[in-house]
Amino acid sequence: MTKLPTWADVVLVPLISLLLAAIVSAVVLLSIGQSPMEALSVMVEGSVGSAYAWGYTLYYATSFIFTGLAVTVAFHGSLFNIGGEGQAQLGGLGVALVCLALPWPHWTLALMAAMIGAAVFGAAWAAIPAWLQAKRGSHIVITTIMFNYIAAALLIYLLVNVLRPDGQMDPASARFPEGAKLPQFADIPLLQNLFAKYGPDGAVKLGKDGLAVYEQVPANVTFFIAVAACFAVWALMWRTRLGYEIRAFGKSEKAARYAGISPFKIIMVAMLISGALSGMMAINNVMGESERLLQNSAEGAGFIGIAVALMGRNHPAGVFLAAILFGILYQGGAELGLWTSIPIELRTVVQGLVILFTGALDQMVRMMLGVFFRPNRKGAA
């Protein structure tokens, strides 16, 4: 097989994979009698066509950045963490417990505490599979899958029997206090101007209190934390000794042992960081958006993190871009469900196809590309 130049491997392979996923999705749409072009335009318009659309897209992207980074960190340690979903749900529990514990005086304090809560709970949920892998060699893929289900059951129990306030019917925690409310984009000075509502006359709409009315979008300050997390993970992986050890361990466990890198330590630390990152996702959705803990709050973002990490080639910059892409896909898919007769499940299909082409059929894409990068050997033969 022809070896591709690095740039082709990093840029071209994901793009072609994406294209293939798009083509197969279009075929699926055509076969159920829908127009792919219409679907595409609804998705694009609804996800990037307005500030309002971006407000949703970036909200989803924020979650995906966290779960994508989580998968990335573990992946560098050659650990395939499929448990992002459960870790994110536990992270949500941590956020809820913190937020409900005190009548927080200011959101910044609540945010700090909730971040710790989310990270600790997420990491704790990753700790058991990590320990089992490190000490007993139990395959982390299987244990993390099992822990996703155990997490779901645990949360149902807690939401129904412990956290549900009296008199409430749906299995959810109480609302968080006002002081734990994170500023959303529409609450942030300057940024909010993008989300101003306009009346029919073109002027900014004013509310009863005489103040301008802004579109409520769920994107919130967590987005900036996610961006910071990208940078932090990059620095961790490529600028610190710990990152060096994780990467070395991931490439060769035997060599890592020779270098005095403790497999136990690396498996534990990499998984704890991974779990903490997954857990931190809950800041975005639980604290930033729903403001109470709902059942199944992670909504599959833990799994999407796998796709995001694969697309992003396990680099934080790539994860950031891939998360935005999946944010677009997710929000666009929701718009499809809202405004067309195409079921919202289309986005699940596209997600699956993207994972398939980037993660499992990448060799095929490389072989296809290899034809173009083959040295002139063929001409000579």
Add this chain to the structure above:
Amino acid sequence: MAAQAKGGRQATAAPTSPYAIELKGISKAFGPVQANKDINIQVPRGTIHGIIGENGAGKSTLMSILYGFYRADSGQILINGTPTAIPDSQSAIRAGIGMVFQHFKLVQNFTVLENVILGAEDGPMLNSSLTKARKVLADLSREYELDVNPDALIEDLSVGHQQRVEILKALYRQADILILDEPTGVLTPEEADHLFRILKGLKDQGKTIILITHKLREIMEATDHVSVMRRGTMVATVKTAESSPESLAELMVGRKVLLEVEKGPAKVGQTVLTVENLSVKDEHGVVRLKGVSFEIKAGEILGIAGVAGNGQSELLEALGGIARASGRIALNGTNLPLTGAKANGQTRRAAGISHVPEDRQALGLIMDFAAWENVAFGYHNAPEYQKNPLIMDNAAIWADTEKKMATYDVRPPIPSLPAKSFSGGNQQKIVVAREMERNPDLLLIGQPTRGVDIGAIEFIHKQIIALRDQGKAILLVSVELDEIMSLSDRIAVMFDGQLMGFRDPETTNERELGLMMAGMNGKAAT
């Protein structure tokens, strides 16, 4: 013979050619590596044909092509004079070829019987195949001294017995041509002798045997002809009787071999390393190192000789902090931890032990890391590589890499190149540079010149001597007796996890050491 391979084979009734095998113009590339280049070879029927060559010369590749495991890019194969296409192993088996690979291809949790019939079953049901195979196996083992328990699981067998199973597999398939790839590398001398007796018996039955080995002694003893490969090409085929080890070595390497190392007398100082009753168990609980004791003084090289797999690796790993051990290790009088979290490569390095591992690709390097990252490997916690307590100083590592690459003549001198893109010799130079430049009190060095070309061998040998002359203690492990004899100030021989005794290189000889390596007390023999 009792066995009747299903489907029959191509007619061997009237051999039209005196050659069992002829290869014409075989070429094979693995990506950028040209493993075989236009190889021609003729093997007369009923002979034992040796193939020698340095590591990576392409011997295994050539034989795998003959066995249909790889497909040649170009070239032709003639079996008994008939051009034969061998696109897969099934065709090779049908053509009467059997192969015992360097790395055995056995199913570990199957019985011997199951392994033997795999792929050569009589029909869709197993019962009849098993019954028949049991009988054939009994016949074969009587005929050729190849006894193994047919119901034993492979994972419970010794390597020697596993090899017998591989040979039985080939014979069960009625192979007339048997290829053995480095069969003695893993065997004890006794097992090796046994193997050669078997091969002799097979040859007497009219079978053709191709034997790949690194050991010139085996070539001289067992083969009729010998072919020499170098860097993917076939440089010569000669009658064994008309050649000598010296001439073969010269053909192999491409120039006169000069393994004499210039070194002055050792200026021995204080004891640096004390090892007492050191034992190591592997993960299956088998004791691989059985209570070894010795000392190394400053300015002294202790060479450990022995057949691979007799506990040398475990000794290095225990000293290097990789394997858990029991007993006592003291460096400059201070005991080092042998178990627990503190027993690791980091603390050993901090204590002043450097370690050039035997297997550079699996242990010494991260093949996907760039050269500069590999230069920090194991020393990534060193203070000079840190910018501040949090952040590593990548620029400093890079600069250090450039310096080391220049000193050790690493080619190409590009720090950003991944380790896997360097040739074996240059990979080794990177590891040696990293470990020696640390100025350790004790250097552990395993197979320092395995697969390394002559120029680099000389360079590395000089570095080892230079380090000794600076008053460092050095533990040298090598399977090459020449290397041990020329470098060491004292020689210890390891056999079956124990030290058979110490010898002075000035007064001992290869014969004595060879006997000790075979588990016999050399004293008695001299």
Add this chain to the structure above:
Amino acid sequence: DLGGKFDKSFNEAAFNGAKKWADETGGTFKELEMQSEAQREQALRRLAESGANPVVMTGFAFGDVLNQVAPDFPDTKFAIIDMVVDQPNVKSVVFTEDQGSYLVGMAAALASKTNTVGFIGGMDIPLIRRFGCGYAQGVKAVNPDATVILNMTGTTPAAWNDPVKGAELAKSQKSQGADVIYAAAGGTGVGVLQAAADEGILSIGVDSNQNGMHPGKVLTSMVKRVDVAVYNAFKEGTDLVPGINVLDLKGEGVGYAMDENNAALITAEMQATIDAAAEKIKSGELVVHDYMSDNTCPAATF
């Protein structure tokens, strides 16, 4: 709600109401189905954003979200079914399911030969207990010695859409002797009715008239006129009157279904008994205890 539009029950009734309005008036309506809890707010906002007025939602689970969203859209009218939301622009429609369930409970007791009847609820919440409690009271009113087996499918919204579990629960109740089973469980009820039909016992549908799903095997259905509520909300349009609107037996908001599919199952004599009770309830002579009024039930323990 999460049971899905074609649950043949609650959501389907709502959809039919909307469709009836659209057919009659030529108006257009947008329908959205939720895939997940967290999507509710987005969907609600998007609908209100798009200028839809009024916005009607079915299911108690919208309550919390509506409380958040309604103030942001003071010019939009909202109607919510099965839940009380106290906002100036929200109309809350609730039904007296206890009354309807009482009637089908009577029917069950009259039809039962084993003197054992079953109830399979969806998600275990007070609202569904109200169904079960009314049903048990109806059964005991006819036959004080009858046994009522009560089961809930689960504690999460997944319980609205778990036909496998519904079927298993029905089979288990049958093995405990039940020969009439009342399913108040949204999409889960499909499994209950199916299993009952397979096992040769009778079932009672809920919300929509489900008699036709297995003709001759569904005793009756406790109809809850969600369709009427939706229809009315749409018809009132922007003039929707905020406040609480209780649809009861008297207002024909609830009742039991008779049609050709179950004509053979309910004799005229049975029907007369049930109708008599219905009249008493309407007149106030007979008061069915509402579980949600004090979270207790005189006729059953949950």
Add this chain to the structure above:
Amino acid sequence: MDYATLLQMLDATLRLATPLLLACLAGLYSERAGVFDIGLEGKMLMAAMSSAAVAALTGSVWVGLLAGIGGSLLFALVHGVASITFRGNQLIAGVALNFVASGVTVLIAQDLFQQGGRTAALTGAARFAQIDLPFAESLRAVPILGPFYAEVLSGHTILVYVALLLVPLTWWVLFRTRFGLRLRAVGENPASVDTAGVSVVRLRYTAVLITGVLCGLAGAYMATGLQAGFGREMTAGRGYIALAALIFAKWRPWYCLYATLLFGFLQALALRPDVIERVVGVNVPIPALDALPYILTVVVLAGLVGKATPPRAGGEAYVKER
């Protein structure tokens, strides 16, 4: 707990264990051949949808069954292409296919039936009927065994009996036939098979396709036997429970039966909190019962009850030339 209740629960156990057993055996073939498959769930889902859709359209459950197997086979083929031919990551391929299945089944069902991602309800010949075993009624009078025969063993759909028969059949195939020997060998050391002149690729494809067929049976049973139609996500994680059972069974056919019966029993138990309360005396939370199969699997994985060694070559593509 009285005997009748026990029988009823065992009856439910058998019904609920059947899809697990079929999927577990399906996974057994693939994983024994060295191809890890966490895509059992997706294949079952695909089979459930296609069988229900085609059964509803044609009115014949047998045509539906074939269609279900076909749908599952299609996914198995993609899994094979990705993980055998293109040597992709087997786990990722499985995850991806689960996603695709979860979405595409709803898309197709919605397109065909416009019922919110369900298929039309199946009636009559479009469903598998319950089979009463011979003499079930007349033997009922026999104490203890009679009711057991009549209640628990009798009265299931044909696929339940097929699943049960597949256990000894699988055992026989794996351990008594040439194909089984090669299949096990290719999962342990593909090079041994290759050098013995047998095609690794063909063997692995065969195994993966058998997995497809069995997942097809599992999905079809869900939609046309246990239920009367397809609903979104109707397999509800059974593919993962089957995977857990496979590990629990340490990749052995008879143990697969025992493991899936245990997990099926746990599912049946989760339906009857009243029984648990009566027997145990405390109110066990349902979520705890739901989580029990997963917890048990983790316990097994932790090596607390004997070590579960997966096939040695599992999860890795067979690469000859680097």
